[in-house]
Amino acid sequence: MYQVNAKAVFGPEDNFQTTRIERRELQNDDVLIEIKYAGICHSDIHTVRGEWGEVAYPLVPGHEIAGIVSAVGSSVKKYQVGDRVGVGCMVDSCGECQHCKEGEEQYCEGPHGHTGTYAAIDKYGHYTQGGYASHIVVTEAFVVRIPESIPLEKAAPLLCAGITTYSPLNHWHAAGKNVAVVGLGGLGHMAVKIASAMEANVTVLSQTLSKKEDGLNFGAHAYYATSDSETFSQLKNSFDLIINTVSAVLDYDSYLNLLKLDGTLVNVGAPADTASLHISRLISARRSFAGSAIGSIKETQEMLDFCGEHQIMPEIELISADKIDEAYERVLRSDVRYRFVIDTKTI
Incomplete structure (x- = not known):
């Protein structure tokens, strides 16, 4: 297991704390990503505060992830060390239902639906933890490539927003x-x-x-x-x-x-x-x-390529990890134009 730095909450009313979390050892089809930037989505706030149902704590949110490939499993073909990549709202799905077979993984009809990037149980029985962290391990099929024309900090919010x-x-x-x-x-x-x-x-x-x-x-x-x-x-x-x-x-x-x-x-x-x-x-x-719920992995890649071609990027405010709690309060006051992005080197 990898031990990595992260920002987590330990209860629905708690502030964020720096902690260490475990990431699984690389499986054959896994990609280890060094996270450079993580966007803050309103969904993070709803989940952290238990507004969409009970969650297990400690919880590391974040499903707008942009970073660099650090290592790959033995059967990974699509990515190599140094590639610019992203991870969005899901990190796996059953792969067997009709929706998954048709390339609409976001509507997975498996026993638990698609596997969320955080606050979900993955196929290994682990509780998923998100992008407010230094690294993440994700199966190759749920990683997307970020065009060179989009700076990584600007790419992060594209993975959800x-x-x-x-x-x-x-x-x-x-x-x-x-x-x-x-x-x-x-x-x-x-x-x-x-x-x-x-x-x-x-x-x-x-x-x-x-x-x-x-x-x-x-x-x-x-x-x-x-x-x-x-x-x-x-x-x-x-x-x-x-x-x-x-x-x-x-x-x-x-x-x-x-x-x-x-x-x-x-x-x-x-x-x-x-x-x-x-x-x-x-x-x-x-x-x-x-x-409409997010988009498939194929469509997410199409979106990134479209945004790269047309130079479409979010308006962001880059923050250090010690400002997450303040950022949450500002989101709730609609005091952001238009997306907070965490510089994860500050975790």
């Missing part, structure tokens, strides 16, 4: 369509950049106009405040696709009314509370209310 927004934009064929993005945070700003590069006509729907200049600079054609009731009457029947990145329950009926005939509202934010809507809003214009 990038693929989470790219996947629905790709699946619902955003190119050339009228697309609205709800929320301009870590996910939302990536949705705007990616949709714009896909040549969609992009509108941001945010609670206020405080980030309007940013949204337009990221590629949006228009920007509206949802706190203004006139927005919903003015934009009725306007959009082919709405990507909702907000993790709070919304008045979904109002947003569904913004869709054209055959339009789709896709949720990538995951509110903890139960939501409601009137089915008549769907029936009246053959609209769809959908969800």
